[in-house]
Amino acid sequence: MSTETTISIAELRRKQPRFSAIESGHRACLGCGQALAVRLVTEATGPDIMIANATGCLEIFTTPWPESAWRVPWMHSLFENTGAIASGMEAALKAQGRSTKVLAFGGDGGTFDIGFQALSGMLERDHNVLYVCYDNEAYMNTGVQRSGSTPHAAMTNTSPPGRERMGKRHLKKDVINIVASHHIPYAATASVAYPSDLRKKVRRALAIEGPTFLQIHAPCPLGWGHDGAISISVARMAVESGMFPIIELERGELTGVMPIRKPIPVADYLRAQQRFRHLFADDSRAREELEHLQALADHNIEVYGLQADADDLRDTSGADTVRRGGMRWA
Amino acid sequence: MLKALEGSQAIAETVALCRPQVVAAYPITPQTHIVENISKLVANGQLHCEFVSVESEFSAASVVLGAAAAGSRTYTATASQGLLLMTEVLYNIAGSRIPVVMTCANRAISAPLSIWNDQQDSMAVRDAGWIQLYCADNQEAVDTTIQAYRIAEQTELPVMVCMDGFTLTHTLEPIDIPDQALVDNYLPPYQFARRLDARQPISIGTLLSPDFYPEARHSHHQALLNAAERIIEADQEWQALSGRSCGGLLTVEGPDSATIGVLTLGSVIGTFREAVLEYPQAAAAKLLKLRSLRPFPIEALQQAVAGLQDLIVVERALSPGGGGIVGPEVRAALSELPNPPRVHNIAVGLGGRDIPLDLYPRLLRLAEAPQPLRFAVFDADCNKLAPEDR
Numbered sequence: 001m002s003t004e005t006t007i008s009i010a011e012l013r014r015k016q017p018r019f020s021a022i023e024s025g026h027r028a029c030l031g032c033g034q035a036l037a038v039r040l041v042t043e044a045t046g047p048d049i050m051i052a053n054a055t056g057c058l059e060i061f062t063t064p065w066p067e068s069a070w071r072v073p074w075m076h077s078l079f080e081n082t083g084a085i086a087s088g089m090e091a092a093l094k095a096q097g098r099s100t101k102v103l104a105f106g107g108d109g110g111t112f113d114i115g116f117q118a119l120s121g122m123l124e125r126d127h128n129v130l131y132v133c134y135d136n137e138a139y140m141n142t143g144v145q146r147s148g149s150t151p152h153a154a155m156t157n158t159s160p161p162g163r164e165r166m167g168k169r170h171l172k173k174d175v176i177n178i179v180a181s182h183h184i185p186y187a188a189t190a191s192v193a194y195p196s197d198l199r200k201k202v203r204r205a206l207a208i209e210g211p212t213f214l215q216i217h218a219p220c221p222l223g224w225g226h227d228g229a230i231s232i233s234v235a236r237m238a239v240e241s242g243m244f245p246i247i248e249l250e251r252g253e254l255t256g257v258m259p260i261r262k263p264i265p266v267a268d269y270l271r272a273q274q275r276f277r278h279l280f281a282d283d284s285r286a287r288e289e290l291e292h293l294q295a296l297a298d299h300n301i302e303v304y305g306l307q308a309d310a311d312d313l314r315d316t317s318g319a320d321t322v323r324r325g326g327m328r329w330a
Numbered sequence: 331m332l333k334a335l336e337g338s339q340a341i342a343e344t345v346a347l348c349r350p351q352v353v354a355a356y357p358i359t360p361q362t363h364i365v366e367n368i369s370k371l372v373a374n375g376q377l378h379c380e381f382v383s384v385e386s387e388f389s390a391a392s393v394v395l396g397a398a399a400a401g402s403r404t405y406t407a408t409a410s411q412g413l414l415l416m417t418e419v420l421y422n423i424a425g426s427r428i429p430v431v432m433t434c435a436n437r438a439i440s441a442p443l444s445i446w447n448d449q450q451d452s453m454a455v456r457d458a459g460w461i462q463l464y465c466a467d468n469q470e471a472v473d474t475t476i477q478a479y480r481i482a483e484q485t486e487l488p489v490m491v492c493m494d495g496f497t498l499t500h501t502l503e504p505i506d507i508p509d510q511a512l513v514d515n516y517l518p519p520y521q522f523a524r525r526l527d528a529r530q531p532i533s534i535g536t537l538l539s540p541d542f543y544p545e546a547r548h549s550h551h552q553a554l555l556n557a558a559e560r561i562i563e564a565d566q567e568w569q570a571l572s573g574r575s576c577g578g579l580l581t582v583e584g585p586d587s588a589t590i591g592v593l594t595l596g597s598v599i600g601t602f603r604e605a606v607l608e609y610p611q612a613a614a615a616k617l618l619k620l621r622s623l624r625p626f627p628i629e630a631l632q633q634a635v636a637g638l639q640d641l642i643v644v645e646r647a648l649s650p651g652g653g654g655i656v657g658p659e660v661r662a663a664l665s666e667l668p669n670p671p672r673v674h675n676i677a678v679g680l681g682g683r684d685i686p687l688d689l690y691p692r693l694l695r696l697a698e699a700p701q702p703l704r705f706a707v708f709d710a711d712c713n714k715l716a717p718e719d720r
Contacts, residue, residue: 048528052396053535063536073526075399076535077392077422084389088352088396088404089526091380095351095402100528118392121385 018043019071021051026069027061031228033192033218033235034058034134038105040195041132041216044202047072050093051103052086054110055079057141058134073100082106083118086129094128101206104131108149109139111215112175123182123211130205130212133175136220144223148173151243152296153289154275156223161278166289171296179213180249187213188248188256193236197246197258217244225274237269242297245304259308263301266294332504337468337493340505341407341433342367344472346377347513348431348479351402351520354382354393358412359445360495361435365407387412391419394430399534401525403479404430409495410437413451417458420488424459425550426535429482429489429522433475436596436646437495438681446682447495448646449596452623453655459550461489461557462623463576464595468493468503470576474621476508477564477576479517484564485557486523494597494646496682508572516571558625577619579627582634584616590697591635591671593618593660594644598678598685605690612691620656628663635664638671640697648677653705672697676708683709 021042028035034057042049051074053059059076062069077085086104093100104122106115111133122129138156139145146159151172155161159168180187185208190198198216205212219235221228238244239258243266246258267290270276279286279293301307335343341364345353353372355365371377380397384390387408394404408416413434423430434452438444452462461481465471471493478489493499524532538546562578569575582591584606592602592615599619606617618634618641620627635641641664643657652658657675664670674696679685689709696703712720 047531050400050526050528059535060537063533065536065538065542068533068536070533071531073528073531074533075396075526076533077395077426078418081388081392081419084384084392085396087382087384087389088354088393088398089400091352091354091382091393092397092400092402092404095380095397096400117385118389121389124385125382 019046021045021047021049021070021072022062023069023071027064028057029222029228031219031221031231032057033136033220033231034107035061036192036231037134037198037216037218040192040198041103041202042072044199045101045103045206048099049101049103050089051075051105052077052082052089054082054106054115055141056107056110058105058107060141079110080114081118082110082115083120083122083131086131087122087125087127090127090129102127102129104129106131106133107140108133108135108137109147112148112173119179120182123179123184123213127211128209130202130214133213133215134218135215136218136223137172138220138223140220140223149175151293153279153293155278156275166285167278176213176215176247176249180252182211183252184211184213186248186250189215189217189244189246191217191235191239191244191246192219193232193239194246194258201248223275225277226272230272234269234272237264237272240264241266241269242301242306243269243293245300245306247304254304257304257306260301260306261308263297263307266290266297332506334502335468335505335507336363336500336502337471337498338363338500339367340468340472340507341475341493342371343507344475345405346371347508347510348405348476348517349403350379350405352380352382352394352397352404353406354384354390354397354404355406356384356387356390356408356412358387358409360437360447360499361407361409361412361433363499364433364435387415388419391416391423395419395423395426395428398428398430398522399426399524399526401520401522401527403520405432406430407433407435409435410439410451413455414439417455420455420458420460423488425546427486427550427553429486431475431478431482431489431491434490434492435495435499436492444681447497448680448682449492449494450647452490452492453647456624456655459487459554460624461485461487461554461561463489463491463561463621464623465491465493465498465576466597466599466619468498468501468505469574471498472505472507473568473572473574473576476513476517477568480564481557481560483520483522484560485553487553487557492596497597512571516568554625558622558627561622561625577621579622579625580630580634581619581621582616583619585614586637588614588616589637589639590615590694591618591638591641592616592644592693593620593641595620595623595656596646598644598646601685601687602690605687608687609691613694613697615694623656626659626663631660631663632667635667635671640674640702641671642674642676642693642696644693645675645677646679648680648705648707657705672702674703675705676703677705678708680707
């Protein structure tokens with residue numbers, strides 16, 4: 001049997017009939033993590049879906065009337081009601097006996113903050129909806145203001161560093177555990193830096209009848225202050241430093257994590273982004289905040305057991321998540 | 331067949347006859363009996379629908395919006411604070427041209443907190459782009475609810491059926507609940523042309539630049555104006571089937587020779603009808619029942635005031651610092667006439683204040699005043715207030 005490749009990779013890519021619900025030609029920035037995440041999510045869902053989309057960048061850059069980048073039924077209502085719009089869609093489809101899967105798309109502002117109540121209601125009522133939170137850690141659509149998801153000490157336009165402040169004073173809200181505490185069947189985090197893991201989690205969520213939740217870490221070059229060309233490496237550093245743990249929770253219990261073979265210093269991740277530049281000033285408060293952030297990452301690595309065993313060849317970062325029991329899924 | 335029913339129970343049974351597939355509601359006085367009764371119908375298998383007990387009115391409105399866009403007939407009900415909490419969604423539903431039907435069990439707005447009836451709530455969302463129909467009694471509320479589905483689905487506009495809280499919702503009246511066959515005959519199954527469907531994907535709720543926004547607003551306004559004909563037709567066709575009319579957009583009753591008119595909306599009309607009988611010595615007056623606040627029936631109103639020298643607009647809400655809400659609209663509509671009647675405007679019955687029968691002869695005496703009354707909270711007793719607030 002020959003293993004010789006007779007087709008170029010580029011040609012192979014072109015020929016692969018992989019569905020994406022979002023067409024090219026939308027108006028996202030270069031290197032937008034959210035646009036990429038949407039493509040990855042809908043590559044895994046296929047076309048038989050219906051999307052409730054919160055107000056935000058995604059809604060703006062995909063639907064400047066009379067154009068639309070969407071190839072699936074899609075509806076944007078408001079900023080804070082996406083969980084409820086999706087609930088209504090799902091109830092309607094159920095009443096009509098239609099099997100189309102409902103997805104809700106929101107940013108971190110629409111999920112952690114203003115839309116949290118509608119999301120919580122949707123989870124509590126057990127609607128068969130996959131809620132995807134595109135987490136770029138601030139209100140980017142309105143011009144980079146802090147949200148409940150903004151990391152501690154990050155600079156935004158409403159958490160600027162100054163004589164009295166070192167960026168955001170509060171911690172990033174632990175939304176994945178808050179969501180998981182609704183004891184929904186499946187809640188997970190993912191990152192655009194790990195596409196196969198992301199797509200697999202979407203397929204897994206889709207296979208479950210009931211509310212599921214996916215929080216996708218998605219860099220915003222404009223808001224984070226890095227070149228659009230390095231979005232993926234920035235996203236990967238967030239995972240490799242322990243700042244953004246990749247985990248899975250079933251019925252509230254931790255069942256899977258993506259291990260980090262060799263954790264990198266948090267400072268490496270932070271230094272790549274302008275939003276943390278004030279932490280590298282010659283300032284004792286900056287040094288203290290750097291230590292603080294490193295401690296947060298160390299804490300994540302410890303509580304989720306992210307540190308891989310270097311001797312175990314299977315334990316390479318990004319290879320796969322480690323199963324810790326719970327529902328098996330191929 | 332007439333049955334003695336509480337208004338809320340009658341509405342619940344009527345909603346069931348309209349076969350909604352998704353009902354979403356959050357409890358608020360005085361709407362609670364409606365959704366409790368619907369819950370019972372669902373629990374007893376008399377109504378087959380997805381009943382979504384949401385965590386807020388904001389989500390109640392959002393759930394029916396999502397469900398209607400996905401192709402299901404829907405129902406929700408609220409009042410007062412709940413309606414105000416929904417406000418952003420109400421505009422969104424109307425602007426998206428999604429046909430949903432809602433009952434507003436009219437109630438005052440806090441602060442000061444009041445659970446009792448006036449119409450400040452629905453008046454506060456007057457400009458949301460919904461059709462607003464006001465019911466004089468519970469039979470009208472039943473018939474209007476059925477008509478509302480037909481109107482909403484024909485016009486792709488949401489319809490708010492306004493019935494006075496407690497005065498109607500909690501009052502037993504002899505009510506005819508129509509047969510299922512009659513309602514089915516009148517109300518075809520819900521077909522929404524812009525239904526979200528994976529086989530024919532469309533995008534709803536897109537971003538409009540200034541190049542398109544004014545046209546969208548114009549078409550929404552025009553759709554509401556055009557809805558006037560559909561409202562009249564829906565009422566006429568319902569009358570042909572059931573024998574009952576709710577009075578289209580606006581009705582006039584009383585002697586042709588009368589030179590005084592009293593215009594109101596909602597259940598107050600019932601009080602005035604009784605007062606006419608109670609005070610035969612009072613001046614003859616026409617009663618104008620405004621059923622449709624949106625669309626506002628300007629031509630019908632202009633015709634209705636023919637021969638009147640004084641028109642007294644009685645409403646149960648106000649715009650503080652301005653005056654009445656319906657009154658100025660009536661005044662503006664009549665200003666187009668060569669010899670318009672003088673328009674007096676009062677608010678009564680705010681926050682559930684009783685409207686006694688003897689209010690009626692006192693009202694009619696306004697016609698004797700040298701100047702029309704621009705606006706007053708007619709039954710406010712200023713002796714209860716500090717001098718600087720009077």
